[in-house]
Amino acid sequence: MKPVAVFVGPPGSGKSTVGAALAERLGLPFRDTDADIAALAGKPIPEIFIDHGEEHFRALEREAVAAALGGHHGVVSLGGGAVLAAETRELLRGHRVVFLNVGLSEAVKRVGLGGGRPLLEMNPRATLKLLMDQRLPLYEEVAAFAVDTDEREPALIVDELMARLGGVPVFVPVGGAAEYDAVVGHGLARGVTPYLKGAAKAAILHAAPMSEAAAELAAIVAEAGARPYLIEVPDAEAGKTVAVAEACWERLGAAGFTRTDVVLGIGGGAVTDLAGYVAACWLRGVRVVQIPTSLLGMVDAAVGGKTGVNTSAGKNLVGAFHPPAAVLCDLGFLATLPAADLAAGLAEVVKCGFIADAEILRRVESDPKAALDPESVLLADIATRAIRVKAEVVTEDLRETGRRAFLNYGHTFAHAIEKIEDYRWRHGDAVAVGMMYAAHLGRLTGRVDVVDRTRAVLTSLGLPVSYPGGRWDELLGAMRVDKKSVGATMRFVLLEDIGRPALVSDVTEEQMRAAYAAVEG
Ligand SMILES: NC(=O)c1ccc[n+]([C@@H]2O[C@H](COP(=O)([O-])OP(=O)(O)OC[C@H]3O[C@@H](n4cnc5c(N)ncnc54)[C@H](O)[C@@H]3O)[C@@H](O)[C@H]2O)c1
Numbered sequence: 001m002k003p004v005a006v007f008v009g010p011p012g013s014g015k016s017t018v019g020a021a022l023a024e025r026l027g028l029p030f031r032d033t034d035a036d037i038a039a040l041a042g043k044p045i046p047e048i049f050i051d052h053g054e055e056h057f058r059a060l061e062r063e064a065v066a067a068a069l070g071g072h073h074g075v076v077s078l079g080g081g082a083v084l085a086a087e088t089r090e091l092l093r094g095h096r097v098v099f100l101n102v103g104l105s106e107a108v109k110r111v112g113l114g115g116g117r118p119l120l121e122m123n124p125r126a127t128l129k130l131l132m133d134q135r136l137p138l139y140e141e142v143a144a145f146a147v148d149t150d151e152r153e154p155a156l157i158v159d160e161l162m163a164r165l166g167g168v169p170v171f172v173p174v175g176g177a178a179e180y181d182a183v184v185g186h187g188l189a190r191g192v193t194p195y196l197k198g199a200a201k202a203a204i205l206h207a208a209p210m211s212e213a214a215a216e217l218a219a220i221v222a223e224a225g226a227r228p229y230l231i232e233v234p235d236a237e238a239g240k241t242v243a244v245a246e247a248c249w250e251r252l253g254a255a256g257f258t259r260t261d262v263v264l265g266i267g268g269g270a271v272t273d274l275a276g277y278v279a280a281c282w283l284r285g286v287r288v289v290q291i292p293t294s295l296l297g298m299v300d301a302a303v304g305g306k307t308g309v310n311t312s313a314g315k316n317l318v319g320a321f322h323p324p325a326a327v328l329c330d331l332g333f334l335a336t337l338p339a340a341d342l343a344a345g346l347a348e349v350v351k352c353g354f355i356a357d358a359e360i361l362r363r364v365e366s367d368p369k370a371a372l373d374p375e376s377v378l379l380a381d382i383a384t385r386a387i388r389v390k391a392e393v394v395t396e397d398l399r400e401t402g403r404r405a406f407l408n409y410g411h412t413f414a415h416a417i418e419k420i421e422d423y424r425w426r427h428g429d430a431v432a433v434g435m436m437y438a439a440h441l442g443r444l445t446g447r448v449d450v451v452d453r454t455r456a457v458l459t460s461l462g463l464p465v466s467y468p469g470g471r472w473d474e475l476l477g478a479m480r481v482d483k484k485s486v487g488a489t490m491r492f493v494l495l496e497d498i499g500r501p502a503l504v505s506d507v508t509e510e511q512m513r514a515a516y517a518a519v520e521g
């Protein structure tokens with residue numbers, strides 16, 4: 001749980017007023033850390049200063065801020081001096097921090113004769129000037145952006161904040177060595193601003209179908225003070241090649257991209273895989289922010305740091321683990337996603353149901369039509385659940401030394417289809433058939449039998465459940481170079497039960513062939 005916005009700024013900047021007004025607009029709770037401190041100490045702040053001194057107050061403040069940042073899904077406003085603590089500034093990293101700015105004269109007018117602010121009881125103008133000179137650089141350091149409040153009604157400031165923060169998102173935390181959030185909501189493009197901090201340039205990788213969205217993103221980037229570079233790449237799998245990646249690197253080189261600059265991937269999973277790979281290799285790793293626009297990109301490709309391209313040797317065989325700085329899953333993009341691509345994304349959602357969260361399966365089975373409706377609450381709900389499944393797994397095992405392999409359920413056969421079909425199949429369609437293949441392998445090897453349930457749920461979503469016959473040798477050849485293979489031993493992810501996957505190496509070639517016969521169309 002994380003605040004939607006955190007306000008910092010000098011006394012009189014309106015942190016409490018604007019914070020409360022924003023929280024009300026969002027229908028979320030507001031929390032003021034000064035009020036928390038007074039409650040914690042059991043006395044008003046001026047009395048804490050008189051009885052125990054400023055140092056004691058600052059210690060209470062550090063505690064109150066840490067508690068609010070760690071456990072409040074709403075709006076938080078911090079006391080004017082909270083940023084003085086290096087520990088607090090560090091804690092603020094990764095939060096959506098807004099600096100409410102105010103001119104000295106306006107601040108003096110607003111604070112009047114101190115109004116319960118112990119440091120401003122004597123000569124407020126001179127003291128405020130001193131505080132502002134000292135703290136302004138710190139506010140700028142921690143904040144994603146500043147908003148001027150002079151002579152502006154709180155309601156107008158809230159309008160600006162709503163636009164710049166981009167709606168009320170759900171934050172799904174992804175842990176591990178590099179922590180970040182997958183943010184799920186509507187109107188999130190503006191939410192990119194905090195993740196551009198420190199970047200002078202931003203490369204926006206996109207394919208033709210998302211040109212308009214990429215141009216809008218470029219305008220947001222420019223407004224945030226960075227120079228946008230629009231880089232259009234071939235659509236879908238045609239863009240996931242070393243040659244396209246190289247062309248992107250040439251563009252970064254020509255633009256003089258340094259380590260503080262940022263790559264933004266806006267598009268389906270193919271674009272986010274490519275953008276991640278371009279960022280992973282440029283200067284041996286620069287920041288990438290993923291803005292997936294397909295369902296599959298949101299629930300799978302953009303989350304988890306697997307990046308890469310295809311080669312003639314196989315699918316995703318060249319790549320790097322390079323976690324993004326953030327993933328912004330704007331569900332509004334799904335409105336224009338072709339229906340077949342939405343269904344393909346649902347294959348990965350269903351996969352999460354089989355390997356980890358059976359509630360996903362139940363919800364899809366209860367209303368497959370709603371699952372296929374880009375505007376339904378059910379789709380938003382199961383997509384968020386699937387993102388949570390993925391986030392939890394990659395938090396524990398980024399580099400696929402163990403549990404992460406479970407996310408590959410159905411993928412051994414799926415990647416083989418994609419390869420022999422020269423990447424003309426939708427990935428999600430291939431995964432659907434791959435899950436049928438894995439279900440048959442499970443049945444043939446005496447594990448849980450999910451063949452009928454798999455067929456029923458995939459069919460209800462219009463996904464393929466068979467693959468035309470006559471190509472076993474090619475498929476087997478492609479499956480042998482699967483990343484899960486250990487030497488000559490092929491390994492498959494099969495289900496011991498729903499929600500209980502296992503990586504197994506006991507499947508005989510005869511069983512593999514028999515499972516193929518069962519999915520032959
Ligand atoms: N890195 C990972 O962990 C991971 C996980 C799963 C899949 N993947 C990869 O993701 C790729 C598949 O992703 P995909 O299914 O998104 O396919 P895709 O990227 O090819 O996108 C499908 C099509 O939809 C278009 N599109 C995307 N968003 C749109 C929108 N909002 N409106 C209109 N058109 C839109 C795309 O331009 C494309 O034409 C595969 O390459 C797969 O290997 C990677």
Ligand SMILES: O=C(O)C(=O)C[C@@H](O)[C@H](O)[C@H](O)COP(=O)(O)O
Pocket residue numbers: 300304306315316317348400404405407408411483
């Ligand atoms: O993130 C993972 O790990 C996965 O296995 C997720 C898969 O759904 C995805 O298709 C991924 O691209 C496959 O990774 P790969 O390493 O098998 O290419």
